[in-house]
Structures are given as structure tokens and as C-alpha cells.
Amino acid sequence: MAEIRFEKVCKFFDKARIIEDLDLTIQDGKFTVLVGASGCGKTTLLRMIAGIGPATSGHIYMDGKEITDVAPSKRDIAMVFQNYAIYPTMTVRENIEFGLKNKKVPKAEREALIKEYAEIVGLTEYLDRKPGTLSGGQRQRIALARAMVKKPAVFLMDEPLSNLDAKLRVQMRTELIELHNRLKTTFVYVTHDQVEAMSMADVIVLMNKGQIMQEASPEDIYNDPNNVFTAQFIGTPPMNIVDMPDGNKMGFRPEKVKMSDVPVQGCYCHKGEILTREMLGSETLYKIDCGEYTFMVKTDKPDFAMGEKVFIHVANEHLYFFDAEGQRIRKTDGENQYAQLLQNAGGMSNV
């Protein structure tokens, strides 16, 4: 178990500044997910922890000890790569055993460990097979076993599920959660998939262009976003955002919108026409044309039809406000200002 702390960390590739002056603490024993779009620096951060992509400047600490210049093999970490990075010429057993052999673990102990972890990942009967003869999911399990067998203080995972099919991905997701519960070590998981992040994380670190946009639990990051970027990145479909006449922005989640045939007073209400309708089973997704904006609405009511004229309305407690720079304006920032924003939102209603 270990806590990892970044202090004023920078990473440049030639002239491209990927990460600048980043401070972050990854908590001991937590399942932390670094999430963000491609190129936001999340994998770069993970590679810094592993020591295979050193920081250009700044310091990295593990349990208070500086590891910035420590060799990868001396860091007590294990990593699962996006493309598994298993050794193709070795059997499953040799793959799992390689790190142990290098660390001069006695043979009897090695055998016991291989047996134990092969069983955990369900590869016992494939131990003498070459990875080339196994499926993608099984190869991913080799990578997992190879990482687990080292009993590291920190587990690093770089989009480990992105090459698996949808069904297997969901299955592996729950297996990883179980694994974390069992091992209770620090997990750092990189993904671009916010659903993956929401479903597995204790803590989500949302990144954009090398900066941390928000660091919070899945509940907080969904219910209480710090900025427009977070509000739109987390949640499917993303939050609807409207520019207000006073230069601020207003947002509301598609799943908080109500639809009706008649206008509703005392909240933000707008008339519109249904452009598309996607029936997803338990809920239905509507794209609604409201003149200047098109809004996404997610509701459990499937009985509206395409082309139908409807009214959408959002209760005041489900409205979010952001300033012109996209930073959140909360009620706690000033009651009067907030009341004014609510009033302005009501004024934007068009029935």
C-alpha cells in the first residue's frame, strides 16, 4: 500500500508541453481513475509513476520518499499495459514467472505463487500455452496475473480493457473491482471512458490538456461539477449548456429534464420539437430542437413521437450555473447572485 504525491511536475516532449506544474495526491489503498480525452496527459502521468517516462521537472513521492529518479524495478509497482505487453515467446507460466525469477524468488515459492494467481485469474489450465494461442481476454488475464504476482504496493493500469469486446469489458470491470476489494492496494487506472471511470473509481481525477479539472468521488463529480468541462465530460449524454444573456452559462443534465404537453410555471421551461427518439429500453433519449439550441433529454417516458411539439422544463434545484470562463457558480458563492441567476434562467423560458 502506498500514497503517491506529485509536486510541481512538468513533462515536455520536445516543445510540446504535455503537463505543467501539476500537483496531485493519489490516496493510499484507493481505486483512483485518471480520466480524460486522448492526449490529455493521463498516460504520461501513469508512466511517471512507473518510471518508464520520467518527468521533465518536479518531484514524485511514494509514501513520502522521493522516487523521481528511482529505477522502475525498484519502485514496488506493477503495470498492466493497454496492449498487454506480454512476452509472446514465453508460455503463460514463464510470463508470470519472469519478474519473480529476476527478483531471485526461490523456486518453490515461485511455483506456489504462480499456482495461486493462475487460479485467481482462471488460467490454470493454460499455464503451458503460448499467449498467441489465447484470446484477448485471456491475454489480459496473463498481464493481470503477471502484475499481481509481484504483490506490488501500487497497481498501474493503462486502459487495460480497451481492446476487449463490450461484454468482456463489463465482466472484467467487476472483476477488477473485486480484485481491488481483495488486495486493498492502491490502484491507478487510466481510461478515456467515463463510464468505466464512474463504475470503478473511488476517486476520479478528470484531466484536460495536462491540467486537473476536478478530483472527486464519482458521486461528487457527477452531482457537483466544478466547471463546464467536467459537467460535459461526465454523464451520457453530456450536460446541456446554454449561454445566458448576462454572459454566464446555465446547464442541466438530460436525465433531470421533464417533458409535457403544456408549459409549466416557476422553472426553466422551453418549447421545442422532437428531432430524434432513441428507445434504449428502460429509458428513452430525445433530441429536441428549441430554436437556438438543441437539447438532449433522457426520460423513462417512451410515448412522445418524432416531430411532436413538447415543453421541456427543469426544476431550479437541477440547474447549474457557470461563469464566462466555465467555472461553477454555487449557491455558497453568494445567495443574492445565485437568486439573480435563477431569476434570469426563469426569464429565458420561452413558452
Place this chain on the structure above:
Amino acid sequence: MSDLTLQRQAKRKLNGKFIRNQVFSWALVLPAILFLCLFTFYPMGNLVHLSLYRGNITNPYKTFRGIENYLDILVRRPQFMTTLKNTALYVCMYVPICLSLSVIFAVWLQKARKINNFAQTCFFAPHLVATISSAFMWSWIFSPESSGIANGIIKVFGFNTHNWLGSSSTAMVCVMIMNTWASIGHHALIFLSALKSIPGEVYEAAELDSSSAVKTFFKITLPLLSPQIFLMLITMTTNSFKIFESVRQMTGGGPGISTKTVCMFIYDNAFETNNTLGLAGASSIVLTIILMLITLLDFKGLEKKVHYQ
């Protein structure tokens, strides 16, 4: 239309398609087959025929000798066996040295450094020079007088000059050095392209697994290069068994016949001495059989160790 007519029509259509497919396929492979027959199988057959006669270029089939030519080269006259031994010695030196140097060189070139592009070009350039020209140049380098670069260098270190190509203990080594110099860039390039296809993540995983550089090389890089190494082993072995012009230029087979190779023996018997064309033919057949056996042994012994993706 009745069902029967429809069936007939369908069958005719299918037949037409089958014939068209056949004609097209044969048209595609025919040129290759033709060339193979004309330039490989016919000469091979002819060679076997030739090896059973006594004759020369103008009259190859003077008198029938049966297997006498074979008995001559394999039993009665020791020269063929000596040249075979010389050639085998050369192959045993050249193949492992050139192969391992090529791999090491490729590993060194793998890292993206500015000097590497330059080095790659430098090492590849000799491959573009005609073997005979390279051999000429290296004859000067190994010249027995002190004007030779090799002698010049050892003189700097206080050693006596040496007759490199005139001494039976060093002549073959000099030929090997020249041929290694000429081909290392080409071989390294093949290994380099294979090395570049190995994903970097595998090496990073090895680094995280506390693997030392040497261990990573032997346990990961080398096994992943095995298909290329296997291919190069076979082509280098067969090609170096056929070594001819570099030896002919640098040593002329001397001193004595200490560097004379099988191909030189064949050439001499075919074109230099009278009425020994059949001996040359028999020697060629024996060489072909030896090469086939070596290739077969390589496949039997090593193919299981080769890792194909």
C-alpha cells in the same frame, strides 16, 4: 422454363466459371513454371547427365564414365575433399561471426540517434559495391608490404609485418573479414526492421519486471528475432558455401590450395583444365546435395525453436 433447363443453365454457367478460373490461374503461374523449368530443372537434369561423362566445353559427352567421376572426387583424388574442408571451415567462421555481429549491430542501430542513420548508411554502402572490387580493395589492405593498411596498423603497435594473404593460417580469415564487411550492413538492416516491429511496451514491461539488459536481450529480443535469424542462417550458409570471386581475387586459392573452395574447384575443372567437365558436374551435384542436407538439418533441428507470431 422447366426446372431441368434452369439446372442445365446453372451447371453450364458453373462450368464456364470453373474453366475461366483454371485458365486464369495457369496463365498466372505459367511464366514462373517456364522459367523454373528452363533455368533450374533442365540445367539440373543436364548436370546429372554431364557428371556421368568425360569431356570438355566443346565436346561434353566424349566418353561415358558412369559413377567414375564421383569416385574420383570423393575417393581417389583428395583435392575435392580438401576444398570442401576449406569451404566448410570458411562457413563455420563466417556464418556465426557475421550473424552475431549483424544482430549486435542492429540492436545498436535500433536507438534513434543521429549517428545511427549515418552509421547505417556507412555499413550498408559496401553491400552496393561489386564483390570483385571489394576484394581488390581488401587485397591492398592486406598487402604483404608495409604499404598495406593492416601491416601499417600493426607496425604502429610495434609488431612485425605479416604476409596476411600469403599465409595459410590467416588467408581464409582475411577473406572472411572482407565478406563480413561487405554484407553486415545488409544483414543488420533485415534484423533492424524486425527489431523495429517489436512493441516498445514489451521492453517497458521487462524493465518493470527487473530484467537486466543482457537478460532482456537473450530472453526477449533474441527469441523475437528467431524467424529472421533462422532465415538468415539458411541463406548465409548456402550462399557462403558457394563463395568464389572474393577468394579467387584475394588469394587465388593459395597458398597452395589452402584457401581453394568447392566453387573454385568446379570452375577450374570446368574451364581451366581439359577433359574434366564431368568432374565439375559431379562436384556440383555433390555440393547441391550437401546444401540440401544442411538446409534440411537446419529445418529439422531449429524450426521448433523459431517463434512465429
